[in-house]
Amino acid sequence: MRHSIQKYFHYYDVAELEQLRALYGDGELGERPQLASVYSAIRHRSLPERYPEVISQGTIFCEAYHKAIVQSMGCALLAKSWLRPLAEHIGGRPCLEVMAGTGALAWALGEYGVPVLPTDNYSLRNTFARRWVKVRRMDALRAVKKYGRDVDFVILSWPFISPLPGQILTWLREHNPRCRMIYLGEWRGGCNVSDDFCDLAREDPAAAELVARLRKEYQSWYDLKDTIYILQ
Numbered sequence: 001m002r003h004s005i006q007k008y009f010h011y012y013d014v015a016e017l018e019q020l021r022a023l024y025g026d027g028e029l030g031e032r033p034q035l036a037s038v039y040s041a042i043r044h045r046s047l048p049e050r051y052p053e054v055i056s057q058g059t060i061f062c063e064a065y066h067k068a069i070v071q072s073m074g075c076a077l078l079a080k081s082w083l084r085p086l087a088e089h090i091g092g093r094p095c096l097e098v099m100a101g102t103g104a105l106a107w108a109l110g111e112y113g114v115p116v117l118p119t120d121n122y123s124l125r126n127t128f129a130r131r132w133v134k135v136r137r138m139d140a141l142r143a144v145k146k147y148g149r150d151v152d153f154v155i156l157s158w159p160f161i162s163p164l165p166g167q168i169l170t171w172l173r174e175h176n177p178r179c180r181m182i183y184l185g186e187w188r189g190g191c192n193v194s195d196d197f198c199d200l201a202r203e204d205p206a207a208a209e210l211v212a213r214l215r216k217e218y219q220s221w222y223d224l225k226d227t228i229y230i231l232q
């Protein structure tokens with residue numbers, strides 16, 4: 001596993017941002033004001049069209065704002081440039097989100113009229129500073145068994161490596177084979193899913209064109225290789 005969760009959560013705390021500013025000014029690439037402005041917008045639930053390119057640089061400010069933005073929004077960099085076409089594709093079809101964290105992704109899709117039921121077991125409640133919408137407290141597999149027959153998409157963003165993603169996909173294939181999994185995260189060898197899951201999952205060929213378009217827009221933090229998948 002390239003990243004350990006320990007490394008991931010070692011990143012700087014929000015309270016340290018001002019200290020960093022005193023020490024490093026605007027940063028070696030002048031990135032601090034750009035990141036501060038994105039962070040401030042996110043705190044006001046205003047998602048950017050795209051993130052400034054400095055987001056993927058490994059500077060001290062990127063690390064610091066990475067932690068702050070994860071706490072405020074979540075792990076995936078939600079941007080309108082890919083949320084809009086994804087929402088257009090989903091339309092009014094019902095979605096279940098499991099392991100939803102802050103619920104920001106469900107909120108963002110909801111802004112485009114997509115009906116998403118966000119669920120999470122709150123095991124990581126201390127990581128997230130707030131929720132963007134009401135997130136139903138429920139174990140992921142239980143939620144899938146309860147609602148999975150009635151939805152067209154199950155959304156899974158940034159899970160921890162565990163058998164759960166594979167169990168969810170297997171259950172859907174058996175009980176609702178037309179349902180697709182929208183997965184955001186790293187792939188084989190990354191920090192979100194096991195190799196077993198990568199062996200099991202198949203990308204939906206009918207969504208290939210859309211996914212290629214979404215991936216052109218989707219941005220990652222430094223040293224991460226997360227992107228978007230539509231799986232069956």
Ligand SMILES: C[S@@+](CC[C@H](N)C(=O)[O-])C[C@H]1O[C@@H](n2cnc3c(N)ncnc32)[C@H](O)[C@@H]1O
Binds near residue numbers: 121123138159
């Ligand atoms: C790394 S966070 C990702 C959160 C969010 N999807 C995102 O992209 O920011 C993983 C989330 O999974 C939740 N979680 C972990 N195990 C779970 C389980 N068995 N059932 C439901 N939620 C779970 C945690 O509470 C946490 O919110």
